[in-house]
Amino acid sequence: MSLNALAVFARDRDDVATAHTLFEESLLLWRELGDQRAVARALSNLANVVKLQGAYSFAHALYGECISIFRGLGDRTGIAWSLNYQGDVARDQGDSANARALYEQGLVIFRELGDRWGIAGTVADLGSLAREQRDYPAAHSLYRESIKIFQELEHKRGIARLLECFACSAAAQLDRKRSLRLAGAAAALRKTIGAPLTPIEQCGSLDCLVRRMGNAG
Incomplete structure (x- = not known):
């Protein structure tokens, strides 16, 4: 198993420290080999783990290096995803305005490229940002746009994610x-495609919101 695969395995099992070490080793290896595209991917993987560890400035800088590399390679898809990930960092820091700006920059590129999967994912992120600001009508409109694309693409994992987003919104509104019902539908769909939530995903917004809803009830 490659270093990257081992790191992903550790990350998905919430062993963030091990994942960090392995992603760093992978990054060093690709730097030595001079494969810039692989370096950018390794930087992105490391940034994801660093973000989970709460080192937001470092994560933002790593994604910034990804953007620089992707620009040099002429890889606009890579740029768009890196902007999206920087948006995630800003969102985790509570900087909603910067998060929205970064998501929207990435979305412009995805729309220009006709990358429907990228469009759907970024629109969903904008929806979750709206939900966190309690703008539920805007969130639901964005979620509907996103899930429609995933349905047209027959991307069941994406559909499950959006069902979970709708479930989070309902929980936030104490419904x-x-x-x-929505969380159950998402879980059933994930079971049919063999894509259960990872431990990190399980401790995300859905569980927290459902607990909050239960406490409020």
Whole structure:
């Protein structure tokens, strides 16, 4: 198994420290080999783990280096995803304005490229940002746009993710019945495609919101 595969395995099992070490080793190896595209991917993987560890400035800088490399390679898809990930960092820091600006920059590129998967993912992120600001009508509009694309692409993992987003929104509005129904539908879909939530995903917004809903009830 490659260093990267081992790192992903560790990250998905919430062993963030091991993942960090392995991603750093992978990055060093690709730098030595001079493969810039692989370096950018390794930087992005490391940034993801660093973000989980709360080192937001470092994560932002790593994604910035990704953008520089992708620009040099003429890889606009890589640029768009790196902007999206920088948006995630800003969102985790509570900087909603910067998060929206970064998501929208990435979305412009995805739309220009006709990258429907990138469009759907970024629109979903904008929806979650709106949800966190309690702008539920805007969030639901964006979620509907995103899930429609995933349905047209027959991307079941994406559909499950959007069902979870809708469930989070229902939980935030203390609609217990709707939240549990949507979460159950997402779980059933994930089971059929063999794509369960990772431990990191499980401790994300859905569980937290459902617990908050239960406490409020």
